[in-house]
Amino acid sequence: MRIGELARRAGVSTRALRYYEQRGLIRSRRSANGYREYDESDVRIVTEIRELMSVGFTLEDARPFVDCLRSGHPSGGSCPESVAVYRRKLAEIDRQIRDLLARRSEVAAQFAEACPGCLLSRRGES
Amino acid sequence: MRIGELARRAGVSTRALRYYEQRGLIRSRRSANGYREYDESDVRIVTEIRELMSVGFTLEDARPFVDCLRSGHPSGGSCPESVAVYRRKLAEIDRQIRDLLARRSEVAAQFAEACPGCLLSRRGES
DNA sequence: CTTGACCTTGTCACCGACGTCAAGCTTTAC
DNA sequence: GTAAAGCTTGACGTCGGTGACAAGGTCAAG
Numbered sequence: 652m653r654i655g656e657l658a659r660r661a662g663v664s665t666r667a668l669r670y671y672e673q674r675g676l677i678r679s680r681r682s683a684n685g686y687r688e689y690d691e692s693d694v695r696i697v698t699e700i701r702e703l704m705s706v707g708f709t710l711e712d713a714r715p716f717v718d719c720l721r722s723g724h725p726s727g728g729s730c731p732e733s734v735a736v737y738r739r740k741l742a743e744i745d746r747q748i749r750d751l752l753a754r755r756s757e758v759a760a761q762f763a764e765a766c767p768g769c770l771l772s773r774r775g776e777s
Numbered sequence: 778m779r780i781g782e783l784a785r786r787a788g789v790s791t792r793a794l795r796y797y798e799q800r801g802l803i804r805s806r807r808s809a810n811g812y813r814e815y816d817e818s819d820v821r822i823v824t825e826i827r828e829l830m831s832v833g834f835t836l837e838d839a840r841p842f843v844d845c846l847r848s849g850h851p852s853g854g855s856c857p858e859s860v861a862v863y864r865r866k867l868a869e870i871d872r873q874i875r876d877l878l879a880r881r882s883e884v885a886a887q888f889a890e891a892c893p894g895c896l897l898s899r900r901g902e903s
Numbered sequence: 904c905t906t907g908a909c910c911t912t913g914t915c916a917c918c919g920a921c922g923t924c925a926a927g928c929t930t931t932a933c
Numbered sequence: 934g935t936a937a938a939g940c941t942t943g944a945c946g947t948c949g950g951t952g953a954c955a956a957g958g959t960c961a962a963g
Contacts, residue, residue: 655938655939666920666921667921669941674920687940687941706880706884706887710919726890726892727891734892737891741881741885744877744880744881744884748878752874754832755870758832761828761832765854765855766854781908781909792951810910812959813911835949836950907961908961908962909959910957911958913955914953915954916951916954917949919947919948922947923945923946926943928941928942929941931938932936932937
């Protein structure tokens with residue numbers, strides 16, 4: 652199939668697909684007229700990429716998953732490299748949550764100091 | 778005082794000060810040779826900006842606080858506009874925390890599905 | 904007079920994942 | 934035959950807050 656069909660079936664723009672190719676995440680054959688040609692497995696790969704991005708992974712994060720799929724695994728997340736990315740992302744999210752909680756306290760503290768009485772139990776404070 | 782001294786006293790770069798001016802957050806008189814001239818109140822203003830930025834506010838978020846200080850209030854956070862920003866930021870942080878928690882669950886769920894048994898109670902799950 | 908510290912404006916570079924032209928092919932449908 | 938739809942590469946814009954130049958003007962000390 653050509654790029655337009657792949658885009659429709661995977662739910663992305665053609666621009667995104669060319670970008671993924673440029674970054675080395677997907678590949679394409681070229682037909683005689685220079686058009687990109689894809690097969691079914693590419694639908695799976697792009698879908699995997701989008702699924703990962705929808706939960707906050709970057710394209711680089713998705714790379715091991717793509718490699719894993721391409722090496723024949725039915726799931727992109729079952730290879731050791733992918734598992735490492737999962738663990739890293741979970742740790743990253745945990746850190747971000749901690750940072751946000753800390754920032755929330757700081758903001759609330761600044762608020763309370765700058766404007767005593769303004770912060771009347773509107774939301775649950777920790 | 779000139780830009781270098783203000784930068785030192787407020788703990789920012791001269792580049793940052795020119796940027797703040799370009800964005801309309803601080804102002805400066807010019808001496809005969811074209812150099813920017815500041816006074817004591819500008820130290821307070823820049824300090825306020827940095828304090829807000831250190832807890833995740835953008836420059837735009839800081840604008841009402843600056844206006845508040847300039848209008849004579851001892852605290853930049855005591856004007857209604859500033860209070861509104863505080864509330865908005867707190868709501869924003871709360872939303873980000875909720876999003877991150879949701880994402881964490883999604884990642885953990887994807888992980889568990891892609892690689893059953895990989896996610897052996899490493900961290901506390903909700 | 905010269906060095907060096909300080910000041911000026913203006914511009915490019917960064918990061919990520921594209922959107923949005925531009926200008927020109929090919930193919931399909933009528 | 935022609936218009937529309939689809940394809941190609943290339944390049945700039947986005948967002949925030951600077952860092953890092955370039956190319957120059959200014960001022961005090963020696």
